[in-house]
Amino acid sequence: DPAVGRVLAERWPGFTPRLRAAVLPVLLARPERARALLDQVEAGVIRRTELDSTQLDFLMNHRDAALRARAIRLLAGAVAGDRAAVVEKFRPALSLSGEAGRGRKIFVERCASCHRLGGEGFALGPDLVSVRNAGKEKMLVNILDPSREVLPQYLAYEVETRDGESLLGVLVQETEAQVTLRQAYGRDVVVPRANIATMQSRGKSLMADGLEEGLGPQDLADLLEFIGSAP
Structure with a gap:
C-alpha cells in the first residue's frame, strides 16, 4: 500500500524509541516509503541523527537517482564528518x-x-x-x-530482494537456503536466498x-x- 510510508512517517512523533527502531526499516524498504521518510526529515519531524550511519549511507547511495540526490541534499551534513x-x-x-x-x-x-x-x-x-x-x-x-575498527561479525549488510525491498542489518546466520539479518532491539529478519537479488556490506558498523x-x-x-x- 503506497500510503503505508506516509502514514508511518506522519505518526513518527508519537512513536517510542523502540517503535521508531522498528519503523525505520519499514520506511527504508521501498522507494515510495523512503520518500515519505525524507518528507518528514525535511519538515523537521524526523531528525537526521535518528538514522544510523548505514541507513544514511543507504539513502545517499540509493538506486533511485532522484531519491539519492534528495537524500544527499538533506542528509549530507547529518553527522560531523571528521x-x-x-x-x-x-x-x-x-x-x-x-x-x-x-x-x-x-x-x-x-x-x-x-x-x-x-x-x-x-x-x-x-x-x-x-x-x-x-x-x-x-x-x-x-x-x-x-566504524574505525569493526569486527567482521558486526559489519552491516544491505540486502535487495527480488520483490523490491531493501533490508539492512548484521548478518547473524546463513545457510544454503536463507540468511538472517539482525536489527535493533534483537529483531531478526529471515530472507530466503531465492529472493535475494543482491547482498553486500559497505564495510561499516551498524552503530x-x-x-x-x-x-x-x-x-x-x-x-x-x-x-x-x-x-
Whole structure:
C-alpha cells in the first residue's frame, strides 16, 4: 500500500524509541516509503541523527537517482564528518569523574537497543562486558567513531530482494537456503536466498555516528563509568 510510508512517517512523533527502531526499516524498504521518510526529515519531524550511519549511507547511495540526490541534499551534513576531531573534542571525558547512575540512563536511551550490559539491552553489537577491558580511551573511540575498527561479525549488510525491498542489518546466520539479518532491539529478519537479488556490506558498523549529539564530555564520562562498573 503506497500510503503505508506516509502514514508511518506522519505518526513518527508519537512513536517510542523502540517503535521508531522498528519503523525505520519499514520506511527504508521501498522507494515510495523512503520518500515519505525524507518528507518528514525535511519538515523537521524526523531528525537526521535518528538514522544510523548505514541507513544514511543507504539513502545517499540509493538506486533511485532522484531519491539519492534528495537524500544527499538533506542528509549530507547529518553527522560531523571528521570523527577524529570529535574524539579529540570529547577526550576531556577521560579525566573527569563519572557518575554511573547518570551513565546508566544514557546507556538505556542510546545504547541498549543494540548492546547488552548488566542484564539490560539487546545483542546486536558486542556485549560491552567483553570490550570494557580495553580501557576507557579505547571505549571512547569506539563510541564516537564506531566504524574505525569493526569486527567482521558486526559489519552491516544491505540486502535487495527480488520483490523490491531493501533490508539492512548484521548478518547473524546463513545457510544454503536463507540468511538472517539482525536489527535493533534483537529483531531478526529471515530472507530466503531465492529472493535475494543482491547482498553486500559497505564495510561499516551498524552503530550510528553521532551518538554524542546533545551530550558533553561529562555525559561521556558518566557513560564510561557505567560501562566500566556495571556487573
